[in-house]
Amino acid sequence: MKLDIKRAYNFNAGPSALPLSVLEKAQQELIDFRGTGMSIMELSHRSAAYEEVHNQAIAHLKDLMSIPDNYEVLFLQGGASLQFSMIPMNFLGEGKKAGYVMTGSWSEKAFAEAKLFGEVSQAASSKEGKYRRIPRLAEIQFQGDEAYLHLTSNNTIYGTQWKEFPATGNVPLIADMSSDILSKPVDVSKFSMIYAGAQKNLGPSGVTVVIVRKEFLEKANSNIPTMLKYSTHAKNNSLYNTPPTFGIYMLGEVLGWVQEIGGLEEVVRRNEEKAKVIYDAIDNSNGFYIGHAENDSRSLMNITFNLKSEELEKAFLVQAKQEGFIGVNGHRSIGGCRASTYNAVPYESCKAFSEFMEQFQKQNG
Structure with a gap:
């Protein structure tokens, strides 16, 4: 029975609006997922039924974002906030330094976490102007030997967004795209790593997407806890431990909706x-x-x-x-x-x- 429910004008910053058709499909499948007699939330993450959902979501994302074959797509937990720590733990090795472009509160948080693990510098900042703009490409300063350059592609608090990304040459470019991933075409090959919390454009809260170049992944520090290594999740197709199965199912359905609308x-x-x-x-x-x-x-x-x-x-x-x-x-x-x-x-x-x-x-x- 379809309920006559008045939907709110939902402008929440995250968790945010989900497509109504996706919610309705999830409602229909909630108790008996495709003939299994179980909810998607009850399925074993090792089962064939769930594995199909998992791999379909990865395939949808690769297709929509034209992700090259030399990239891994990972489904992690902990939000973008955990990535603020995982990135320097994996890639900011001893004797290395990293550059951060400061465009708002989230880049400040990422910078503060990275300082705990190694040498970091502000490659550019628009803080003096109350973060009213994205720094111009000519303002970004880095020496060329950094472990990586980090930026936040869209700033939810201040309402600013990158229109063009810097060419960093041999310096790996990392982007937190939590609030604008899948909102427009992006050339993934310009980045060594893209990460995003799902709760803005990809699905419900609880899933973090990481898109990482395999060559970059090979340079990661191995002397860190198992769960904090990107390689752990890459080697196990993000199934090393129990993933957020319902969130990944919803993510896959949202990606399917994007494909359906064009x-x-x-x-x-x-x-x-x-x-x-x-x-x-x-x-x-x-x-x-x-x-x-x-x-x-x-x-x-x-x-x-x-x-x-x-x-x-x-x-x-x-x-x-x-x-x-x-x-x-x-x-x-x-x-x-x-x-x-x-x-x-x-x-x-x-x-x-x-x-x-x-x-x-x-x-x-």
Whole structure:
């Protein structure tokens, strides 16, 4: 029986919106997964039924992102936050140094963790300007002998996003793509490693995707705990221990949905359309709404803005919640307002929010 449920306008920054069709399919399969008589959550991760789900998810991701054959795709746990530690543990060897491009809170956290394991430097930073922009490529400084250069491709808190990535030559490039992976085509071959928490564009929370070049993996430190070695998971197809099976199942279904709607070309078209309708409300407000990010650094995933006064901002957020717009408060560290328009957020939600913004301005301008 299909329930008549009113769906919220979900602008949460993560965990975030999932495609309704994927949720409905998961609902149908929840108790009896494809004739097994068990839920996907009850299946052994060593069973043929689960292994098919696992491998299908990897295959979908390789296909959608055009991942070359010389890369491993891993499903890990611990979120991007654990990757902040695992990366230097594996790749920042003795006598080596690493560069970090500072674009917000998450790059700061990654930098702080790396400092615990070796020498790190800030290759560039936009902190002085309150992280309103992505550093220009000419501002990024590295010597060429670094173990790696790390960046965060999209900054959920400040609403900025890289439009072009640096060419690093022999220096391995690593990117935290937690909040914009699969939102647009990316040339994976430019990176030695890409990692992302699943809970923005890929599925529910609990899964971390790592895409790593095999040659880079061979250089990893082996003198660390077994579970913290990327090689452990690569050798075992991410099945060394029990993986988050339900999360991986959902991830695979989300990837299937992306394929069904037309792949990344259609995804980026939709994302540009969704972001534009909200940015237009900001840009056409004559300063009533004040965008945080500089125009050439604006994110398609996280639209951040303030109102002219703190009182208006509070009233806006209260009224937005009353109208059914969920998750539009800015991050607790900086306040303000934020609409996260990840892949599964429908255009209709973004259009409704922009109309609410226009109406609120008419009433309070």
